[in-house]
Amino acid sequence: MIVKVEDRGGKRYVIDPVEGPLEIKHGLPGEVRYCTRCVISNQRPSSSVEHENTKESTRNFIEFDKNGVCSACRVAELKHRDIEWEKRSRELVTLCEKYRSRNGHYDCLVPGSGGKDSVYAADVLRKKYGMNPLTVTWAPHMYTDVGWRNFQRWVHKGGFDNYLFTPNGQVHRKLTELAYRNMLHPFQPFVIGQKNFAPKLAAKLNVPLVFYGEHEADYGSPIAESYSTLQDTRFYARSRQSTTDLYFGGVVLSELPKHGISLDHMASYLPADIDDLTKAGVEVHYLGYYLKWVPQECYYYAVEMTGFEANTERTEGTYSKYSSIDDKIDPYHYWTIFTKFGIGRATYDASQEIRNLHIDREEGVALVHKYDGEIPRKYLQDVLEYLDMDEAEFFEIADRFRSPHLWRKSSNIWQLRFQVS
Ligand SMILES: [Zn+2]
Known part of the structure; x- marks a missing residue:
């Protein structure tokens, strides 16, 4: 067509x-096009730009090659077929050798929430690579019960020191509300705070090595990045002078006081200063570059290590039970993505599982048809209270972000014009 x-x-x-x-x-x-291997569509924002401090959240989208295959599937192909993991593991040994502490100090930071990926990352670094990690956490908006229990298990059963940072609740609520109203992106302030937090702390604590888990390229950043272990500095750092063009919740930094947010309370959201990072020699690496990262295997590992607990019921909007279950707002993050881009949480989960060879495309399509876009109800009241709005307003704002080229309204019901098949 x-x-x-x-x-x-x-x-x-x-x-x-x-x-x-x-x-x-x-x-x-x-x-609208769909990947011929997984179930993602070309409407998916590329992950690194999705959460930038800009006015609008999207500018770049996942790339499809001439055979209609998305870049995330191409990366997965490399991961399962071409990458020499033994060689990569030796590179990790060399890196750890360079930074390993010999005096009992921490030698790396592992950011995370106590979810399956961070549990795996911290544990494997300690046991297999002889490191002494400090785990660091930027708190969720609102812990779910299971999320809090898993976080506690990480510290108590996993046996790790943890540095938990919780941003000012008043400021974080206000920023989240602005991000919902202006961008339909309630997760943006969390993502910004979280991504800037670990590198800043690394400089402050003089623990210059930071390990994230899975690589961005696994989810559709440009394929070239999959050959790099280092996270792009632009993702979390700036020169001190250049914060004037940063947007939070769609509002430029200097205008935030008009929304009741004092600039004195924004320090934790600002990017790291590039000079501080250089001076401290901070390097942010993806463990997923060195180790073949398979989310399902991280889950089994975490169950074994800390007794990590999945949900008893599937997560609303998808079929999975153990991914991103620690924050009550998380289901709404995915639901807003569905509303803006026509891609729901089941699409993300099924695409990932197709790429990791757990399910085939046909199963993926069926799962998307069954679960994608389901409105999460379980924590709706908590989220409305958090955002300080009623249900009618919540859905009315969301509808304004539906793009007419994706959505039509028929008999008062919103329907996607296209679905994966
Ligand atoms: Zn694909």
């Missing part, structure tokens, strides 16, 4: 032969 896209008065439209011009919001690609 050839899709005609036109620019009119600064807005983009798909010209539908029957319905006429349909606006394309969020800078999305006009033509």
Whole structure:
């Protein structure tokens, strides 16, 4: 199908032969295509730009090659077929050798929440690579019971020191509300705070090595990045002078006081200072570059190590039970992605599991049809209270972000124009 896209008065439209011009919001690609291997669509924002401190959350999208295969599937292909993991593991040994503490001090930071990936990362670094990690946590908005129990297990059963940072609750609520209203991205302040936190702490504590788990490229950042172990500094650091163009919740930093947020309370959200990081020699690595990262195996490992607990019921909007279950807002993060881009949590889970060879595409398609876009109800009251809005307003705001080239309203029900098949 050839899709005609036109620019009119600064807005983009798909010209539908029957319905006429349909606006394309969020800078999305006009033509909707699905990966021929997994179930992701080309409307998926590339992960590293999704959460930037800009006014709008999206500008770049996952890339498809000429065979219609997404970059995340290409990376998975390398991971399962071409990468010499033995060699990568030796590179990790060399890196650890360089930083390993011999005087009882910490020698690396492992950011995480006590979810399956961070439990695995910290434990494998200690047991297999002889490191002495300090685990560091940027607190969720609102802990779920199971999330809090898993966090406690990490410290008590896993036996790790942990540095838990909880941002000012008043400020974090306000920023989250702004991000919901202005960008339909309630997770943005959390993501910004979290990504900047560990490198800043690394400089302060003089523990210059930071290990994240899974690599961004596993989820569709440009494929070239999969050959790099280092996280791009631009992701978490700036020069001290250049914070004036940073946006939080769609509001430029200097305007936040108009929304009741004092700039004195924004320190924890600001990027690390690049000079501080250079002076301390901070390096942020992806463990997923060195070790073949398979989320399901991290889960089994975490169960074994700390008694990590999955949910008894599947997570709303998908079929999985053990991924990202520690924050009551998390289901709404995925639901807002579904509303803006037509890609729900089941699409993310199924795509990942197809890439890791746990399910085939046909099963993935069926799971997407069954669960994608289900409205999460379990924590709705908590989330409404947190955002200080009622249910009608919550859904009315969300509807404003539906892009007409993806959505049609029929008999008062929103329906996607396209679905993976
Ligand atoms: Zn794919």
